[in-house]
Amino acid sequence: MVETPITRREFVRTTAAAGAGLMLAGAPALAQNSSPNNRINIALIGFGAQGRVLLESLLKIDGVRLVAICDIWEYARTYGERYLKKEGIEVRAYENYEDLLEKEKDLQAAIVATPDFWHAPITNACLRAGLHVYCEKMMSNTIEGARSMVDAMKETGKLLQIGHQRRSNPRYLFALNRLLREAKICGRLTAANAQWNRAAADDLGWPKRAAMEPEQLKKYGYRDMHQFRNWRWFKDLGGGPLSDLGAHQIDIFNWWFGVLPRSVMASGGVDYYSNHEWYDNAMVIYEYPLPTGLVRAFYQVQTTTSAGGGYFEYFMGDEGSLKISENPNITAVYREARAPAWDEWVRRKYLRAKQGFSGETPTDAAKVDVRETAQLAAYEIPVFFNKAIHQPHLENFFKAIRGEAKLNCPADEAFASEYIIYKANEAIAARKAIDLNMEQVVAGL
Amino acid sequence: MRVETESRPVLKTTAMGREGSFAEGAWDGTLAFFVLRFWLGLRALLTGIEKYAGVKISEKPFIDPETGMEDPSGALIEVREKFYALTNYAAIPPSMQERFAEEPLLPAFLSVPFYACLGWVLILSGVMLLIGLGTRVSLVIQGLLYGALTVGLILIKEDAGIAWLGVHVALVALALMLAGHNRFAVLKKW
Structure with missing residues (x-):
């Protein structure tokens, strides 16, 4: 059973408030922070692949006006200006975020979608310039960088939302609140696993005519164009697949369990690619001390094969299991034969019996192994949403700026979640289990 | 319209071929046919409507x-x-239509007009059967429709469907045998 007498968010806030009486993270901002007509002027800093994904959602949100974009690569800036012009949006484009902050005086918020190692300096500068910030995860490529962002958020009293967008995903919220907590369909949680497996892929290239000069690359922290385009694989710039892909999913462990893990052990390595620094494959086990007993959560990220059923988070209990993914086609719910009937949850439309499933218990003769237990009855979660996956999280951010909502993923909560990812990479390097004193970590925020 | 004056049907030679089968209850044959007519009429009418x-x-x-x-x-x-x-309007499910299209014995010049008229013919024959207008004619039409559908199912080897339609054809045949008991009809002729 998922007993969460105190949620992690409450725990984080209680601890922080008790320490220094600081402003509660995620508390609604004052409405006067937005422009007089309640329109929020924003800048998009980082116009690479993720910046463009966020842009598609931003363009669909009412009451938000993109006035400036920023990217160190002229090729990306030009693309952005032209694309937005076609959409009927005139923006000012900057190479440097400091220039942007100096010249744009009517901004209320910034969206930061740069490589990880730039998140902390840019976010902190934006917060100190009086802007609310939505920053993509990971918060930083270092624990110190991430911690500085929490400090800047508290120091300035501005909002800092981290882009763990599943926290605003209506399907995830519905599954957590209705199925796991209210209906308790899993019974007592006993295990969890999550994965994101992707096929081996070539490194990203670039049009040769658009290459940046070595001096400019060096100025912004890159060795060369290859490193600039493939920054996710380099230790000084990003966090590797565990941070790129795992951060979203390991965050779900923390969020749904309602507690933080007490230890991590992991294995991984640079086994496949010869020109990368970060592990291409990793397997991680966390131990979560739930009130009902210890639960182990296994996470794997394979960047050398897409086998294994795609990407999902899977929560297993003694009465049922819930497999959820941003891809609704992968989502499934299974009922153990020993569980109480789920008719009530089907009647309430919390669940829908999966079509084509017989629900028959295999006969003894049909079992391959006599130790097999009964086949699980399969169900679907009937709810959905009709927006791009990042849009609800961005909407939550803008609602919080207007004072209409609390942030779903304020920086201090995100820090606790991301801290254990840094530690997983450490565990791989150390080849040993690492004990996590998360109460101390959270109290230090 | 001819008005039926006979209060009780007298069955000397019945459709069942056994004299006096319904002699003990002269209404039995009438009711049996009425129930069968009602069922077959409803079946055809609603099947036709569902195609829309x-x-x-x-x-x-x-x-x-x-x-x-x-x-x-x-x-x-x-x-x-x-x-x-x-x-x-969809005469038959698209997946089945695709399978029929691959059958050389079901050329388009036959199947296309059949699909076009299947729905409204079912509705029309169903209504006719329910109100008793051209009862025998509508039964024969339904028998032919079910028979035609059976041809397609035989070709694509849908044995369960063939058996299912076979039951319908048998019921139509039974109804034709009992048609002499037809009452509560707008027009008993045909």
């Missing part, structure tokens, strides 16, 4: 059945509403 059915799917906020309030997550749920329109 479609489903309209709309997205609505998930409503908590206990509180009547929208779920705060913003989750949506699909609401499926069945509706009827001429534009929905």
Whole structure:
């Protein structure tokens, strides 16, 4: 059973408030922070692949006006200006975020979608310039960088939302609140696993005519164009697949369990690619001390094969299991034969019996192994949403700026979640289990 | 329209071929035929109407059945509403139509007109049977329709469907044998 007498968010806030009486993270901002007509002027800093994904959602949100974009690569800036012009949006484009902050005086918020190692300096500068910030995860490529962002958020009293967008995903919220907590369909949680497996892929290239000069690359922290385009694989710039892909999913462990893990052990390595620094494959086990007993959560990220059923988070209990993914086609719910009937949850439309499933218990003769237990009855979660996956999280951010909502993923909560990812990479390097004193970590925020 | 004056049917030679089968209850044959006619009429009418059915799917906020309030997550749920329109017409499911199209013994010049008229012929024959207008004619039409459908199913080896249609054909044949008991009809002739 998922007993969460105190949620992690409450725990984080209680601890922080008790320490220094600081402003509660995620508390609604004052409405006067937005422009007089309640329109929020924003800048998009980082116009690479993720910046463009966020842009598609931003363009669909009412009451938000993109006035400036920023990217160190002229090729990306030009693309952005032209694309937005076609959409009927005139923006000012900057190479440097400091220039942007100096010249744009009517901004209320910034969206930061740069490589990880730039998140902390840019976010902190934006917060100190009086802007609310939505920053993509990971918060930083270092624990110190991430911690500085929490400090800047508290120091300035501005909002800092981290882009763990599943926290605003209506399907995830519905599954957590209705199925796991209210209906308790899993019974007592006993295990969890999550994965994101992707096929081996070539490194990203670039049009040769658009290459940046070595001096400019060096100025912004890159060795060369290859490193600039493939920054996710380099230790000084990003966090590797565990941070790129795992951060979203390991965050779900923390969020749904309602507690933080007490230890991590992991294995991984640079086994496949010869020109990368970060592990291409990793397997991680966390131990979560739930009130009902210890639960182990296994996470794997394979960047050398897409086998294994795609990407999902899977929560297993003694009465049922819930497999959820941003891809609704992968989502499934299974009922153990020993569980109480789920008719009530089907009647309430919390669940829908999966079509084509017989629900028959295999006969003894049909079992391959006599130790097999009964086949699980399969169900679907009937709810959905009709927006791009990042849009609800961005909407939550803008609602919080207007004072209409609390942030779903304020920086201090995100820090606790991301801290254990840094530690997983450490565990791989150390080849040993690492004990996590998360109460101390959270109290230090 | 001829008005039936005979109060009780007298069955000297019955459709069952056994004299006096219904002699003990002269209404038995009448009621048996009426029930069969009603069933076959309804079957054809509703089957024909269903060929004009479609489903309209709309997205609505998930409503908590206990509180009547929208779920705060913003989750949506699909609401499926069945509706009827001429534009929905589908004689047979598209997947089956594709399989029939691959059969050399079912050329398009035969199958296309058949698909075009299947729906309204079922509706018309069903109504005729229900109100008793050209009862025998409509039974024969239905028998031929079910027989024609059986041809397609034989070719694609859908044995269960063949048996299912065979039951319909048998019921039509039974109805024709009992047609002498036809009462409560707009027109007993034909």
